[in-house]
Amino acid sequence: MGVLQDLNIVKGSDTLAGTIFEELFPSFMLVDYTAPCEYVQIYWDAYLEIREQRLTIGQISGVNGKIFEYILATLLIREQIYPIFMSAHVAFVPNVSYDIMLYSTDRGPICLSAKTSFRERYKQADLEAIALKYVHRRSLSYLITLSEHDAQSVNEKQRLGSVIGLDSAVYALDKDFDTLIDSLKRYNFTDSPTIEVIVANQIVTEETINLVFPNG
Numbered sequence: 001m002g003v004l005q006d007l008n009i010v011k012g013s014d015t016l017a018g019t020i021f022e023e024l025f026p027s028f029m030l031v032d033y034t035a036p037c038e039y040v041q042i043y044w045d046a047y048l049e050i051r052e053q054r055l056t057i058g059q060i061s062g063v064n065g066k067i068f069e070y071i072l073a074t075l076l077i078r079e080q081i082y083p084i085f086m087s088a089h090v091a092f093v094p095n096v097s098y099d100i101m102l103y104s105t106d107r108g109p110i111c112l113s114a115k116t117s118f119r120e121r122y123k124q125a126d127l128e129a130i131a132l133k134y135v136h137r138r139s140l141s142y143l144i145t146l147s148e149h150d151a152q153s154v155n156e157k158q159r160l161g162s163v164i165g166l167d168s169a170v171y172a173l174d175k176d177f178d179t180l181i182d183s184l185k186r187y188n189f190t191d192s193p194t195i196e197v198i199v200a201n202q203i204v205t206e207e208t209i210n211l212v213f214p215n216g
Contacts, residue, residue, distance in 0.1 A: 003027070007075050008085060009084040015192045017066035020047065020054055028074040036075055036181040044146065062204035069099055069114045072144065072172075076100075081184050083191055092135045097129050108136040113143045122157075122169065129165030130197045141171040142180060151176075 129141035154169035
């Protein structure tokens with residue numbers, strides 16, 4: 001079992017991307033970098049060097065996304081930003097699985113969606129961010145990509161008002177990503193609180209009814 005499984009970054013038996021990630025360097029804790037974007041660059045370049053030898057054409061797309069998620073998750077560990085929730089589901093936001101999520105006492109959920117490139121997928125991420133904000137008004141949602149053009153395009157759409165849920169799109173190989181990581185460090189992260197679906201001071205239960213009407 002690899003360290004990613006030990007850390008709960010990888011779950012289950014389908015660990016092809018996890019196996020490849022762990023083969024790139026002896027330990028992600030030993031990778032030397034001076035800025036978060038450099039860490040991403042080092043890992044992504046190492047992955048690209050072996051990708052064609054290890055994967056079939058049909059496997060590449062899925063593994064690309066997982067490798068990128070693992071790079072971001074391990075970077076958060078290196079930057080001491082945790083706890084980290086992977087493939088996260090949020091109460092009252094049905095049918096959405098968020099790539100990476102943090103929970104802060106300051107803003108509530110902070111979502112990091114990892115997409116190597118967007119194409120039209122930013123629209124789904126924006127809808128998911130809107131759904132999150134309906135429940136958690138102060139939540140933050142960032143779309144992180146390896147495509148500078150895609151990040152610029154989405155940010156322009158946000159400026160024009162056609163993207164309304166996402167707080168920004170961030171190019172992971174640029175200083176803007178370093179700025180995002182620095183901003184995250186300002187929040188107080190904690191475990192997600194236990195949320196009761198219904199909270200009331202007055203609750204009518206079967207037990208209460210039977211006490212009042214013991215004979216039914």
